[in-house]
Amino acid sequence: xxxxxxxxxxxxxxxxxxxxxxxxxxxxxxxxxxxxxxxxTTILRTIAGVITPxxxxxxxxxxxxxxxxxxxxxxxxxxxxxxDLNLFAGMTVHExxxxxxxxxxxxxxxxxxxxxxxxxxxxxxxxxxxxxxxLSGGERKMxxxxxxxxxxxxxxxxxxxxxxxxxxLVMSVLEALQELNRNGVTILLVEQNVNMTLHLTDRSxxxxxxxxxxxxxxxxxxxxxxxxxxxxxxxx
Amino acid sequence: xxxxxxxxxxxxxxxRGGIYALMALGLxxxxxxxxxxxxxxxxxxxxxxxxxxxxxxxFGLDPIPAIVVAGLAGFVMxxxxxxxxxxxxxxxxxxxxxxxxxLVTVGLSFIIQNMAFILWGATYRGTDAYWKxxxxxxxxxxxxxxxxxxFLIAIVTMAAFWLFLRRTQTGRAIRAVSQEERGATLVGIxxxxxxxxxxxxxxxxxxxxGGSLLSITQAYxxxxxxxxxxxxxxxxxxGLGNVSGSIIGGLIVGVLEAASYYFLGAGWQNVVSxxxxxxxxLFKPSGLLGTEVKGVLEx
Numbered sequence: 001x002x003x004x005x006x007x008x009x010x011x012x013x014x015x016x017x018x019x020x021x022x023x024x025x026x027x028x029x030x031x032x033x034x035x036x037x038x039x040x041t042t043i044l045r046t047i048a049g050v051i052t053p054x055x056x057x058x059x060x061x062x063x064x065x066x067x068x069x070x071x072x073x074x075x076x077x078x079x080x081x082x083x084d085l086n087l088f089a090g091m092t093v094h095e096x097x098x099x100x101x102x103x104x105x106x107x108x109x110x111x112x113x114x115x116x117x118x119x120x121x122x123x124x125x126x127x128x129x130x131x132x133x134x135l136s137g138g139e140r141k142m143x144x145x146x147x148x149x150x151x152x153x154x155x156x157x158x159x160x161x162x163x164x165x166x167x168x169l170v171m172s173v174l175e176a177l178q179e180l181n182r183n184g185v186t187i188l189l190v191e192q193n194v195n196m197t198l199h200l201t202d203r204s205x206x207x208x209x210x211x212x213x214x215x216x217x218x219x220x221x222x223x224x225x226x227x228x229x230x231x232x233x234x235x236x
Numbered sequence: 237x238x239x240x241x242x243x244x245x246x247x248x249x250x251x252r253g254g255i256y257a258l259m260a261l262g263l264x265x266x267x268x269x270x271x272x273x274x275x276x277x278x279x280x281x282x283x284x285x286x287x288x289x290x291x292x293x294x295f296g297l298d299p300i301p302a303i304v305v306a307g308l309a310g311f312v313m314x315x316x317x318x319x320x321x322x323x324x325x326x327x328x329x330x331x332x333x334x335x336x337x338x339l340v341t342v343g344l345s346f347i348i349q350n351m352a353f354i355l356w357g358a359t360y361r362g363t364d365a366y367w368k369x370x371x372x373x374x375x376x377x378x379x380x381x382x383x384x385x386x387f388l389i390a391i392v393t394m395a396a397f398w399l400f401l402r403r404t405q406t407g408r409a410i411r412a413v414s415q416e417e418r419g420a421t422l423v424g425i426x427x428x429x430x431x432x433x434x435x436x437x438x439x440x441x442x443x444x445x446g447g448s449l450l451s452i453t454q455a456y457x458x459x460x461x462x463x464x465x466x467x468x469x470x471x472x473x474x475g476l477g478n479v480s481g482s483i484i485g486g487l488i489v490g491v492l493e494a495a496s497y498y499f500l501g502a503g504w505q506n507v508v509s510x511x512x513x514x515x516x517x518l519f520k521p522s523g524l525l526g527t528e529v530k531g532v533l534e535x
Contacts, residue, residue: 048422074424086419088412099412102405103424151424 007056029181034207048080049073079148089133100150117146138169194231253490254390260470260482262438268414276345278460284446285455299366303447310443314436352457362454475523
């Protein structure tokens, strides 16, 4: 479904990603792990079109999307839930969700998506007419993911949903993602919370200094010596 | 002084303020969504007035269709100017956007004014009252029907516009862009289209304002300066980029002007408005209803 080949990317003259190749198949739950500054967020931003790749190929469902702008890529069925969410703080939860389905003209379809995300996050249904800017941290994350789902994407990119959340909420947000994946949404997740992520996802990539250092099934990576040493034993 | 005098002042001010509110709404919208301080806004008012004039004199249109045509002319001109100037500027200018666009709009204002001068000369072009007669509001005061109708047009237009911003997906997209550009692109909103639409709508509002006041204020090339100043007063008073506040602000400025006419005489209205503005900025720099202004500091 998603294929990234020999991607080079960065900001202005600062190259962050060197020759990164990853792929995500239909229905998979894949994680990108790695220390701060490794370039995880940059990968997601480049795939989503927020920044333009310097070189390399990005293909979504066989179609090249490298170099398209973010709104065009979104219309091809990819939703990006960034770390800072970029919610419309001055609008209600309901309006934020409606905007998530911006490109969709079919009213029934919008209604269906709305019902779906509100059943996934009942908390948002309670907060429906509240301004997004007044939500708590956990609710904001839910709204970010829910808004991303409103367009019925074939692929969801989620950047550090656990950031800034209390441990209990981290669990519930990550479990919500797992639930979504079981319902057929393909997900590429960036996370710092290595232990929990490896237990939830199918496959993972470990990114270090802008390059893919390790890849494999999450179960295998849990047993990997380097992962245990660098991310599990000391990191947690 | 009598209570009825105060009432008269209030009514005069409110009627006057409706059009200021309509102008200020467009100004606030363009600032909020595109971060442009549009100093050519008065020129679209002027174009609206001329278009209404020619629609009536040359094509024999009735007032309401003429005002609609004036609005459409503003809309089309807005598209042309946005696509022709601001779109290409946006692709080249990342830094100093606020200053660059400010200078561009000042230049535009000169160009449009002088083009109007070359095309139509310095003659005042007006029309007879759209709707004849006066309405007796209190025994001591009658107001021309045109004033009242132009106020109603302003109110209806603003109400329709408010509904458009709240209830339609495109309206929501405009608000989304003004609040969070990155978020807007991430839900699939094409910023370029929204910018063009916003600018065109803003010019349309100014065109409607100019058209509906034609029988009261005649069309001439420099006529845009006064409504521009008044609408800037409104926008600064309530807070830059505050769309709904511009309606209240418009009425406040209208009443202030009417009061200074009444108590101090003609010519003092700008002094009074500016003093009030200075006081507001001294004690509440973000404006009466102002909240945070998007991106001015970053760009």
